[in-house]
Amino acid sequence: MRPPSKAERAAYAIGLVLLIVGHGLALFWVPPERMMGEVGRILYVHVPAAWLSLVAYTISFGAAVGFLFTGRRSMDHTAVASAEAGVVLNALLLATGSLFARPTWGVWWTWDPRLTSSAVMWLTFVGVLLLRSVVHDPERRATWSAVSTVMAYVNIPITYFSVQMWRSIHQVQSNPGTMDSDMVFVLRFNAFAVLFLLLGWLGTGRRIAASIDARESAPPLESP
């Protein structure tokens, strides 16, 4: 496998520093949320995970479309790396959401549109990654995962809309106008921390995918 590039190392280093500082600010500097108190601090992990999981899925979708048009294998590597990152961030989103739901709503899980569509989105992309794991031919694997990624991504809005018609108890999304400016700053700070980590991860994931491809595309060794 190729060694990590300077950009990849830099992204990890910047991401890690920002993450430590951002979490310090979230825990000790920013005031507690008026209604939820100290529990509200989990939002500084929850919200960036939500934003960045969508960013990761969007990159994966873009790369999948790119692969279908160009056939360039590097696009497939980007698609899988970002889908993996999206799945991990999405799992973090669901886990922190559940931890937050218990003291706030009194339940670990509720069938709210955002929760339901996040869980559906997570399962859909887990399915895409599992499909990849059972296909051994690199060309076929790339095509099939691109097709299933496109299907999974375009389904997100209609899933959200349909479950929203079904039921909703989630808080209305806050915006910078309804939030304390310190809170907005820390949320964005943490989002940048996760963004840099995501960029580092994309680099690592792309290298791993490329090395798997190279290994599986190599001609069989000749017998002596």
Next chain:
Amino acid sequence: MTGLFGVLRREALLEWRRPGRWSSLVFFSAAVVLLVAFASPSEAALREQAGGTFWVAILLASTRAVDQAWQVDLENGALEALVLWPVEPAVLFYAKVLALTATLTTVALATGPLILGMYDAPLRGDVGTLLLLLVTGCAGLAAPATLLGAMTAQARGASVLLPLLLFPLVVPALLAAAKGTSVLLEGDPMGQAPAWLGILVTFTALHWSLGGLLFGRIVEDG
């Protein structure tokens, strides 16, 4: 159009020569209807969830149906021969989806009266709208099931992945069909059925278009 009818005729012949294929699906969905009753706390709850149970049975049957449909095509290189036919892959896709829609509609028409009788569900709404919802729901499930089935059937040991890929993807269709059916069974006093039908039509249109565009890549690279 000739190509579409040619492939459709082939699919119809396959079903005609093996009636056990669709009849086993009817019994499969009947078994689901029966089993769900054991998980229900009361007969009143059973009545309330009739619409949802009906569509879960159809969805489960669709995974078996699509597995069966692709299995035949993978035997003796039939899929390669189909791809070599002088028809566009999209035509092949639409023929397969229409055939699966017809199969699922048959299963649904057989399961419907069964669930009405066994769950003692009322039928107060407009039967025409209910039938429209039923056909649209089957068409909506058929498109992604056909596309994903084409992949999972070709990969060794991946048939278990079909439900995992299909179920989360068809959540909007399942939800809209189940809620639409439930409100129609109750007579649709709040006029909600058109909204659910709208979601179902949007989902169906999206996946029929997407499938037509993407199917060629799956069978040509397969």
